[in-house]
Amino acid sequence: MNKARLQGLSAGIIFTTTIFAAFYYGTGSFEDTTPTAEEAKETFQPKDPDMDSMEKEASKKNPSIVTYTIKVKTNMTATEIADSLSKEKIINDAAEFEAYMNDRDFSKKIQIGEFVVTNNMTYRQ
Structure with a gap:
């Protein structure tokens, strides 16, 4: 790249x-961009996408x-777990x-042990 092209590129960037x-500072859009505490909590609070409206209604x-x-237990399948929870x-x-378990590959990551579950928990929980 020769000197003239480099100067032209630099001038274009500047x-x-x-x-x-000029647009950013001229429009005043940068003012009052600090969120309130409530807005920050709402923005950064994790939302559970797995809890659909049917589960919300059922819990109410x-x-x-x-x-x-x-x-x-060892070698227990998602089907056996689902049947037990349904029963x-x-x-x-x-x-x-x-x-749900199969779609998110949770059926491959089943952990052995005893777990306390309730009927108002989401599938992810």
Whole structure:
């Protein structure tokens, strides 16, 4: 690259930066950009995308909480877990829970142990 092209490129970058700076500072859009504490909490608070509207409605309609301790054993499948949770009235639809587990590859990461679950938990929980 010769000297004239390099100077032309540099001038173009400076010119473009000047236009962007003039627009940004000239419009006043940078003022009052500090969020309030409530806005910051709302922005950065994790939301659970896995809890759909049906689960929200079910938790509102069903005030009685059912608790169950599930014992996950070696080589236990997602189908067996779903059937067990459905039988104990923790989940409404075993097939839907199994599909959820398979879609997110959670069925390959099942942990062995005893877990306390309730009927108002989301599938992810």
